[in-house]
Amino acid sequence: MTDASLEDRLKHLIVDTLMLEDVDAADIETEAPLFVEGLGLDSIDALELALAIHKEFGVRTREDDEKNREHFHSVKSLAEFIRTEQAKAAATPAEAAPEA
Amino acid sequence: MSADTLTRALLGRHAPGDLVAFGAAGERTARDLVTDAARVAAALDDPRPGDHVVLVMKSDRYAFAVAALAAWQRGYAVALPPNTRRDTVGEVLARPEARALLHDTGAGLGVRVPELLAAPPADDAAPPAFAAVTPPEGVVATAFTSGTTGQATAWPKTAGQLVGEALALTELLALAAGARVVPTVGPTHIYGLLWSVLLPLVSGGAFLRETPLLPEAVVARLVPGALLVTVPAHLRAFEALAPGALAAVGRVVTSTAPLPAETAAMLRERHALTPLEVLGSTETGGVAWRAARDADDVAWTPLPGVAVAVDPGGRLLVDSPFVDPALPRPYRTQDLADLDADGRLVHRGRADDVVKIAGRRVSLRAVEATLAAQPGVEDAAVLAIDDPSGRQTRLLALAVAPGVDAGELRAALAATLDASSVPRRVHLVRELPRETNGKLQRARALRALGLGPDGQPRAFSLAWDGAVEAPPAPSESAERRVFRARVPEGYAWYDGHFATYPVMAGAVQLHDVVLPCVRRALPAAGPLASLARVKFLGRIAPGDAIAVTLDWERGQSAVVDFTITAGERACSSGRLTLRAAAAAAGEEATTP
Incomplete structure (x- = not known):
């Protein structure tokens, strides 16, 4: 995966998942808040986005809602979160049966 | 309740040491709740009849319950703004009956409940006991819904309605003392107040203080046997959880919108859960329930104490102790329904223009009026x-709004409307497709948005592959051009032609398939004069890769033979006669 495009992939994922038909993915600012201000998204959007991110990147949200709020603040924070989680997953041996 | 206090009705099943609240913020007992409520009550003045205390309690359900109980012990009702936006809260605070504000925000006015609770209790004496007598017909809570026009609507609820319904739900769920309620919805609307505060209290149980939303956060707050109180949009996200992650959940209750079959199946297969769904409305309170084990089982059973009927117009009639006492009985709802032989009801949608968006009622007309009221907007749908x-x-x-930017228009709506009511897309058009009587032509309006009558995206023209080598023409003097395209699944012109067996109409083949090819091959050709020998031999289905072959004699480009083939299959053929190319100056005017 080319890491440089993670932010762009997220922007497209946001537009597609939330069907923001007026919004051009390229116009979403990487550091702008996604919720309340910015795109004006709500809690249902956050859930839809969490589900889409899980499907797309295999990453799950955290147990702590405060932390989740921080991760979902902007495209930048989401990308950082996904990179961290994916690095963690790569460092941990898979639970699958070991190779014979 | 008439000779009792609301506190006793709410805490009658708890011993003083029994839990009423649990969670990351710590456990609290019934004794704590009564003591803390008395401390907050002491900060309130004596009420006049009908006075309300506005509650803006965002974070801790226990603090919310303390504040509500404090208000009730002093004889106030509580007013619940629909959200914590400054303008929304301000609007509720400006009402004459809004006497005080209890909150947990950073605002510098009113009483900050967390500060009061954090202060050490005065040890010289027990806090003063207030115990206002609350008659069943007395209003104890007024919930405000964010009117789509920005004007909040007040929904007063009496003690009899709310406590009565909490008791009926306790009976329906056979809740025993000690039940643990884990809500994903806040307490500041009727559904949340009833299910996440009143039901746990009335039944002798306890509620979670936090309101987790994202799936992993919900899992982290579960306790064994928990009653999960949620809504369909929140349940859908549980798809991201590993099977077994919800093993601690005893039961799931969902309301505010029907549970989609897809979500129900996911919960059943992945988490072995069958949610109990409750049908109700702000006017009627709870009406009926169901626990659909399969997709065919769609009928709802009336809740204990609820009588339902259907009027000759198909409208659902409801009579129960939970219906707003100010309304005529039986109350004629805006819901359409049928009753089956067992007296269960099958919901058939709404009779008005109200739609549900993530469980919130939104009036299309109200959104339309808000859009039409924006500066520069001449017409809106x-x-x-x-x-x-x-x-x-x-x-x-x-919207018809010359010189106005669609994005700015949407931003203006977002500033006025509740987030759920803001149209996902505002599209500017020169004119709205309306009947002469002003009625909007829905199919044409959807087409302007690039959508078919089912709301799914449509392709309105085929994407022609221009770089196709033409096979040799049949003779030396002949010209031949071939165009290829794949007919998309969502090709607009299938609409209205045999939904289950899509057929591309002959007129569409000529007008939208053959003629665009002719225009490309012979840009100077005039308009269509006549057709001859046209045969429609085979169906063109969605997904077909088609080829349009055009043949004409060199120097006689006014007569063009066409065939459409899909693979080896001939679909149609015929001969077009085109008018002589118009004089260069008039060409544009005559080209369709």
Whole structure:
């Protein structure tokens, strides 16, 4: 995966998942808040986005809602979160049966 | 309740040491609740009849319950703004009956409940006991819904309605003392107040202080046997959880919108859960329930104490102790329903223009009026289409607003409307497709948005592959051009032609398939004069890769033979006669 495009992939994922038909993915600012201000998204959007991110990147949200709020603040924070989680997953041996 | 206090009705099943609240913020007992409520009550003045205390308690359900109980012990009702936006809260605070404010925000006015609770209790004496007598017909809570026009609507609820319904639900669920309620919805609307505060209290149980939303956060707050109180949009996200992650859940209750079959199946297969769904409305309170084990089982059973009937117009009639006492009985709802032989009801949708978006009622006309009221907007229409996401319904808007930017228009709506009511898309058009009587032509309006009558995206023209080598023409003097395209699944012109067996109409083949090719091959050709020998031999189905072959004699480009083939299959053929190319100056005017 080319890491440089993670932010762009997220922007497209946001537009597609939330069907923001007026919004051009390229116009979403990487550091702008996604919720309340910015795109004006709500809690249902956050859930839809969490589900889409899980499907797309295999990453799950955290147990702590405060932390989740921080991760979902902007495209930048989401990308950082996904990179961290994916690095963690790569460092941990898979639970699958070991190779014979 | 008439000779009793509301506190006793709410805490009658708890011993003083029994839990009423649990969670990351710590456990609290019934004794704590009564003591803390008395401390907050002491900060309130004596009420006049009808006075309300406005509650803006965002974070801790226990603090919310303390504040509500404090208000009730002093004889106040509580007013619940629909959200914590400054203008919304301000509007509720400006009402004459709003006497005081209890909150947990950073605002510098009113009483900050967390500060009061954090202060050490005065040890010289027990806090003063207030115990206002609350008659069943007395209003104890007024919930405000964010009117789509920005004007909040007040929904007063009496002690009899709320406590009565909490008791009926306790009976329906056979809740024993000690039940643990884990809500994903806040307490500041009727559903949340009833299910996440009153039901746990009335039944002798306890509620979670926090309101987790994202799936992993919900899992982290579960306790064994928990009653999960949620809504369909929140349940949908549980798809991201590993099977077994919800093993601690005893039961799931969902309301405010029907549970989509897809979500129900996911919960059943992945988490072995069958949610109990409750049908109700702000006017009627709870009406009926169901626990659909399969997709065919769609009928709802009336709740204990609820009588339902259907009027000759198909409208659902409801009579129960939970219906707003100010309304006529039986109350004629805006819901359409049928009753089956067992007296169960089958919901048939709404009789008005109200749609549900993520469980919130939104009036299309009200959104439309808000859009039409924006500066520069001359005409506006709002359409609701099905949405595969947790939102379930999506709003789209068309506006005639010369010189106005669509994005700015949407931003103006977002500043006025509740987030759920803001159309996902505002599309500017020169004119709205209306009947002469002013009625919007829905199919044409959807077409302007690039959608078919089902709200799904449509392709309105075929994407022709221009770089196709033409096979040799039949003779030396002949010209031949071939165009290829794949007919998309969502090709607009299948609409209205045999939904289950899509057939491309002959007129569409000529007008939207053959003629665009002719225009490309012979840009100077005039308009169509006549057709001859046209045969429609085989069906063109969605997904077909088609080829359009055009043949004409060199120097006689006014007569063009066409064939459409899909693979080896001939679909149609015929001969077009085109008028002589118009004089260069008039060409544009005559080209269709």
